[in-house]
Amino acid sequence: MTAKIPGPNARKIISRMRRYAYDSTFMYPLVIANGHDCTIEDLDGNRFLDFTSNIGACPLGYSHPDVLEVLAEYSTSGTHKIAGQDFYSKEHAEFVVELASILPRRFKVFLINSGAEAVENAIKIAYRRMGPLPGVSCHGAFHGRTLGALTFTSSKPVHKYNFPELPVIRIKFCTSDSDAEVDAVEPLLKENKVAFILTETVQGEGGYNVASKKFIGALRRSATKYGVPLILDEVQSGVGHTGRWWAFEHYGVEPDIMSAAKALQVGATAYRRELEPRDRSALSSTWGGGSRIDMAVGARTIRVIRRDRLLDNATRMGGILRKGLREFVGKKGVSDVRGLGLMIGLEFETRQRREKKIAELFRAGLLTLGAGQKALRIIPPLVITREEVEQGLEILSSVLSRN
Ligand SMILES: Cc1ncc(COP(=O)(O)O)c(C=O)c1O
Structure with missing residues (x-):
């Protein structure tokens, strides 16, 4: 020092x-x-x-030797960054195949630049299906800072001051099964039409608050009952840090749509294939899936986590x-x-x-x-x-x- x-x-x-x-x-x-x-x-x-x-x-x-090996492979590549939703690359295909191996069965993937955009596209997939209805999210949540995702973020006032919001209904993030509001989403969905429920299972920026099993179970049950997509945000908790690939695995539930980024090296929105927008170009971005190096490192990261x-x-x-x-x-x-x-x-x-x-x-x-x-x-x-x-x-x- x-x-x-x-x-x-x-x-x-x-x-x-x-x-x-x-x-x-x-x-x-x-x-x-x-x-x-x-x-x-x-x-x-x-x-x-x-x-x-x-x-x-x-x-x-x-x-890490595996990461250095991948970087060495690309050290002479002059096409490391491409318009990844406009042109195909082998890295894109290999990355989504590797990612599919750790996702719920029959999920498909859309790649994007950041965690916030992974959430942004998750909510767009839900809106496309459900219409521009309010979204439900939790107090203390962090889903990123792009204006759509930011609506559903509420961990600190500094993130939000003077920024406009989409329609939102906020509920308590329950960390205890005995919380009086643990089942509050059921009457809420009975009385309100909503486009989606969006939450983390372990709140990240909000303070590493671990959701109660009963709370996540109630969200899953009510979402299914009322035909509302449940979006789980795994941007911080995903790809291994909780000891499972996804934090939701601790809860015995699966989302309808999910977001990942950070440890994955690439932003990704994953969804039940039935929810895929019917029109082809509803989602895209120049750099989404555009860094061939990031995708190659991401695919190798998944393999190393499994191998080791x-x-x-x-x-x-x-x-x-x-x-x-x-x-x-x-x-x-x-x-x-x-x-x-x-x-x-x-x-x-x-x-x-x-x-x-x-x-x-x-x-x-x-x-x-x-x-x-x-x-x-x-x-x-x-x-x-x-x-x-x-x-x-x-x-x-x-x-x-x-x-
Ligand atoms: C749960 C969660 N969602 C979304 C985001 C936003 O990700 P990014 O900073 O890559 O936009 C974060 C970032 O910390 C996060 O923890």
């Missing part, structure tokens, strides 16, 4: 960024230079153990992490730990305490993120080892025990 973080090289980049770029959601002064396994190195040679996996987007960590049993690793390492973190609950401002697999939230009593600890962890060499109002989010790469888990717990223990 340099004596002062950020070091001189990082400081130079950050000052350029502040001068010329929008000051977005940067958490701390980390300028990524490279990485190996679960370690990220900054421009000044400082090394950080990564408990963020770039918000779930780097499930194989960094410099990384879902089991996520379950095991997540269990060790949660057990270790439970030791901190009730001490020094930590009030709760929750999550599934390697998607773990550590709740603080105050937001200030959470912010202070994220900054201190950064300086001690551990990358974590905030989620919701007061939670610290832990979502390490799926390749994390027991030694790295223990190293992370040691740093957490030393930082959390300070005042």
Whole structure:
């Protein structure tokens, strides 16, 4: 570690960024230079153990030999980026075949650029079928920031101020089977015509809140009963972080439409084939399915997760992490730990305490993120080892025990 973080090289980049770029959601002064396994190195040679996996987007960590092999294959390709919904490529075909192998049976896929657009196209598929009726979504949800998806996001006011909304009915996201509103969607659908129900099963940005089984079961049952598509947003939870390919597998349900991105390397909307828009060009985008490298890395990522049993690793390492973190609950401002697999939230009593600890962890060499109002989010790469888990717990223990 340099004596002062950020070091001189990082400081130079950050000052350029502040001068010329929008000051977005940067958490701390980390300028990524490279990485190996679960370690990220900054421009000044400082090394950080990564408990963020770039918000779930780097499930194989960094410099994974399989990923490097794919990148090497494309290092001489001058057609790595194409108009992927206008021209075919073998990577597109191979990627959707690989993706289909982990989706519910008979689902089809539309590729797009980002998580928000994966949600955007999920709701478009539902609107196409149902008409421009209100959509149902949950308080505390995060579905992205494009204007359609943003309507159904409600995790922080800063995302929404002065932006117009589509018609929406918001319901409580129930985390306990004994919640009085756990079955509230049934009377709601009886009284209102709606275009879709959209939810995460584990709220990501909203604070790593795990939905109650009864709640998701009630959404599924009522959606089927009233013929309303159930859209499950797996952008953050999908492709392994909960210890299953999809978080909804923990609930014994399947969606009608779903969104994925991040760990998949490519944004994707997947749907029951009966819901496919009948007219061919209802959905498209220049770059949707257009990065041949991303699709090749995405297909390889799925194969590596399967080959190296990384879902089991996520379950095991997540269990060790949660057990270790439970030791901190009730001490020094930590009030709760929750999550599934390697998607773990550590709740603080105050937001200030959470912010202070994220900054201190950064300086001690551990990358974590905030989620919701007061939670610290832990979502390490799926390749994390027991030694790295223990190293992370040691740093957490030393930082959390300070005042
Ligand atoms: C559940 C969920 N949906 C949608 C999105 C939006 O994805 P993107 O940032 O790629 O647009 C996110 C991003 O964090 C997410 O967590």
